Amino acid sequence: MTLRQLTLFKAVAQHLSFTRAAAELCLTQPAVSIQIKQLEGHMGMPLFEQIGKRIFLTDAGRELYAASDDIFNRIESLQTSLNELQGSIKGQLKLSVVTTATYFIPSIFKSFLKKYPEVNLRLTVRNRTNVLERLTNNEEDLVIMGQVPEQLHVTAQPFLDNPLVVLAPPEHALVKKSKISLERLSKETILLREVGSGTRIAMERCFASHNLELPQIIELGSSEAIKQGVIAGLGISVLSKHAVNLELEKGIIKLLDVEDFPLQRNWYVAHLTEKEMSLVARTFLEFLLNHK
Missing domain, CATH: 3.40.190.10 (Periplasmic binding protein-like II)
Known part of the structure; x- marks a missing residue:
């Protein structure tokens, strides 16, 4: 089993489509299919089943999908730790913002990425309910919203007026x-x-x-x-x-x-109070709070 095969498997599992996974990874569909067949051979059981024109994860596929999440999260965590040991402001920054924030946040991102070009930004835009769900599930480093949740144990700081x-x-x-x-x-x-x-x-x-x-x-x-x-x-x-x-x-x-x-009102940047933030996240938070 290789990380390459796991990467392809995860893409197919997310889309439940070989064609869409291949397009996302800039590969041909046969190339993806071959790698998945080899992975299934290693596992000793099928990972997908086809019903009509649709494919679904088998029980083994669901187990592998959960495990692949753990594996890639651990690799990401390792890379973040290595960057911090080097004192490097680089790596992934995971942000979730409510839809209205898209009217001003791109210009802030542009300034931040100009200063720290080695940061890889992953931005998710959702309505407030979905942003809160991602915050609760610890899927993001930081979230940006206009109304701070009262029911969650979060640290929120205002950074911009929101009339x-x-x-x-x-x-x-x-x-x-x-x-x-x-x-x-x-x-x-x-x-x-x-x-x-x-x-x-x-x-x-x-x-x-x-x-x-x-x-x-x-x-x-x-x-x-x-x-x-x-x-x-x-x-x-x-x-x-x-x-x-x-x-x-x-x-x-x-x-x-x-x-x-x-x-x-104000725009707020928030994170779970007990979350241990990466150097990249801490750097962006400081940049945001001091951005003019």
């Missing part, structure tokens, strides 16, 4: 109004993210603090979808100002002057 603003299409009747009350806002249709998102939680708390319930809501799954909904006139919305800078510059979305807004 939430009220948005409307240019032709909306409230655009030219000033000091719009939250009660007046409650008569509008509001476009919001899914339950559990940081923006949704902030809006629920804001309305509750004024003894108001959220008005009619259209739920959309991304900030991009919400922006397009506002532009199309489906309703008004509340988003991070970082997500709408371009649209505001173009004038295709307008800010509403609403009492108690912008809601002043």
